[in-house]
Amino acid sequence: MSGAAGGVASVGRVQLKLRKTLKGHLAKIYAMHWSADSRQMVSASQDGKLLVWDCFTGNKLVAVPLKSAWVMSVAFAPSGNLVASGGLDNICTVYNIKAASPKTLRELDAHTGYLSCCRFLSDSEIITASDKLKRPQTIMFTNHIGDCMSLALSPDMNTFISGACDSLAKLWDVRDGACKQTFSGHTSDINAIAFFPSGNAVITGSDDCSCKMYDLRSDQEVIGYQDTSLNAGVTSLALSSSGRLIFAGYDDFNCHIWDSLKGEKVGVLSGHDNRVSCTGVPDDGMGVCTGSWDSFLKLWN
């Protein structure tokens, strides 16, 4: 891929400025997810709260107290009416945040392991990843050998991809639950996974300190993103709206920016005082949000 991209103009040094620091959580932030309106965002912290933020003003809109503080994942429903969270309690709880005070709608507790990730398909369907992947209505996706740590929905919502501690990434069909493709190459747990915006490739980030891009149609790895000076595991990743930039959060407290086509590091977002645990780019691509164990969320563009 980097050979093929030889003729492409370089993006140069990408320098994004810190625009806002969102303060409010009292403990490590473990997860964040943008709303489809690219303005609201929900974050989850082990202080036992979900906070819904208006990122244009920096104000907190809703605070959802959690029954269990050991939260690992949070998701915003496409409608913006619901958020879901889960973690070491093995339960995925869905909340209605449009009610006068946040109401628990459902508790999905048929998981045998901790909930590492969840994503809404719609207001009535959610995919959850625990030691087994599940779609609570009918289908259980059981193919990973190790804990599934992350999942991402394809732009067309027909498939999703999962990354697990067995260092494999798997592509699943949402409707029939079949595992379509398996990608190997990483040598340690895959912690983060995201779809390339065209839906034809996926990017993975792993404890082996590298990220990789796998192309779905040719069924193989096309480029790797690693640097000998980077000795920290990748915790999270997000792509810019054209797919050219990869924002990868690392254990070294920084979020490094990679050129997805050339495989080069083109920038860094520094400012956090602890591990960057989650990153996200909203649907309109206007910025990137990083969340950290230092309890702050930062917005950059």
Place this chain on the structure above:
Amino acid sequence: MSGSSNLVAMKKVVQQLRFEASINRVKVSQAAADLQQFCMQNALQDPLLTGVSSSTNPFRPQKVCSFL
């Protein structure tokens, strides 16, 4: 007993592997070219690549209003 359930499990694994091996694949050169083309086509609409001007930046620090 456990021998036969192991066999069943292994057969499933082989079946899955055979299924995955049989999919139609596109050449990497073609796939790479397509990914590249997608990036180039969308590069101008990507605010993080082109930069965001302060007048249109939704995240800019709010200007303080004061009563005159």
